[in-house]
Amino acid sequence: MPDGASSAPLWWLALQINLQLASYKLLHTTGPAYRELYLTTREELSLETYCDDDEDGQARHEAHGGIPPAEGPPQLGQAPLGLATPLMNDAVLASVTRGMGTQHSKSISSGTAATTRKQQLQQVDVLQNMGISRHFAAEIKCILDMTYSCWLQRDEEIMLDVETCAMAFRILRMNGYNVSSDELYHVAEASWFHTSSPEGYLNDTRSLLELHKASKVSISEEESILDSIGSWSGCLLKEQLISGALQRTPLIREVEHALECPFYATLDRLEHRRNIEKASYLSCYTNNEILALGVRDFSASQFTYQEELRHLDRWDEHHKLDFYSEQVEIVFSAIYTSVNELGAHASLLQDRDVTKHLVEIWVDLLRSMMTEVEWRISKYVPTAEEYLTNAALTFALGPIVLPALYFVGPKISESVVKDPEYNELFRLMSTCGRLLNDVQTYEREYEEGKVNSVSLLVLQNGGSMSIQEARREIQKPIDTCRRDLLSLVLRKEGAVPRPCKELFWKMCKVCYFFYSRGDAFSSPEEKAREVDAVVNLPLQLKGSNASLLLPVVL
Structure with a gap:
């Protein structure tokens, strides 16, 4: 710097x-293939019924023809930006159309839906963590609007489950909803007796992890509740790492990453890459359809970054003028x-x-x-x-x-x-x-x-x-x-x-x-490797997910 x-x-x-x-160069209209993927993921979000039943939500959908606004990626039925194959191939599209179209078709408000508030928030989190949430902005807004309404009413489904409460607070705040950290008071108080409470959420790694993440979205020095939660949740997570309790669990890498790199010290696209590559253990809501979109979106962005960097070459084409020095x-x-x-x-x-x-x-x-x-x-x-x-x-x-x-x-x-x-x-x-x-x-x-x-x-x-x-x-x-x-x-x-x-x-x-x-600016080797991971290095997927990778023509 x-x-x-x-x-x-x-x-x-x-x-x-x-x-x-560069990220704004991906603002193009959406194609038929993307419509198919979009509709399937929309059903995965459990929005087929209640989002359309909502008058404002219906208006939002009709405003852009039932598909996301034009802030999506290049057309997903074609091969723009130099990609060797279409962003969505027939095999993936077939899987999408067969997907979970009826699995979550019931309204969440009816009380009979298979998808809970926690699952919906997890789904939103996955889309945001992979960098593809912008394609489903209207649908995510429906989920968050309803979650915010439940938050204001202190709905038990949110407030009585620590993981859900912490996740709702973090996601709502980071999406511009006015949520007070005072609503986490019952969680902060629990820290006083965690040493004498061997059972419950204080030994639940996922809950601790969500609490720790929530503590990092502080917007005021007066939010001492978040400072308290961040302090003891961090200590307990470190204790779990030291004890070896997480040694054979997929959460160990997530805990290590959360403790080492708070969200405000990370680069979005580097995090998107990491989350795409580690999708197998990040969440059960990272299915092949969502992962496929994440892979193709990231590959498209890499091509854009590479094109932008090529333009830097012309900065060396300067005219010979009478200056104090060449520099x-x-x-x-x-x-x-x-x-x-x-x-x-x-x-x-x-x-x-x-x-x-x-x-x-x-x-x-x-x-x-x-x-x-x-x-x-x-x-x-x-x-x-x-x-x-x-x-x-x-x-x-x-x-x-x-x-x-x-x-x-x-x-x-x-x-x-x-x-x-x-x-x-x-x-x-x-x-x-x-x-x-x-x-x-x-x-x-x-x-x-x-x-x-x-x-x-x-x-x-x-x-x-x-x-x-x-x-x-x-x-x-x-x-x-x-x-x-x-x-x-x-x-x-x-x-x-x-x-x-x-x-x-x-x-x-x-x-x-x-x-x-x-x-790192004076010693850029490590950061150069990380920037290279965003701009140049192909994604690395293991097992069956490797088939989702597509070559990029430079």
């Missing part, structure tokens, strides 16, 4: 811009060309000229970098507030995220760009990223003569605070920024459209991904 003019490789800025935009020449040429090209495309999509704003974003970055250089030359030591205000800009997320907002879909007026919410989203994201960087790069920056929040905190305390103590202290504002950002992203009100808000959150996750366990 860039942290100054001398350490901000242009390829990194370009790569992040392209990867942010300056390359940087200027690339920025100048990129800003004008992005501005032209964005202006066309937005129906107004936004190039000036893109230029201002770069000017703000360069000015803040110049301030940093002037401080270093004059040996000026800024206050903590001065440093963080400027350093949040030099972290260089502005040119990565802000231009990408114009390509997400919604129209962004000039008033939105000037709205306090827009600026606060950017501030929280940038501050969180900068502080994560500072904690991990203190030694290197100290050797380079740079100040950062760690050294300033030690200096502010007259040297009485150690480096490790300063790092732990800075973790507090990091957590606060992350929570405040998530709260702002999930809030339904506001000037900034939700799809645009999500880009700020996803970039925050990228920062955690790079800096939560070290300075």
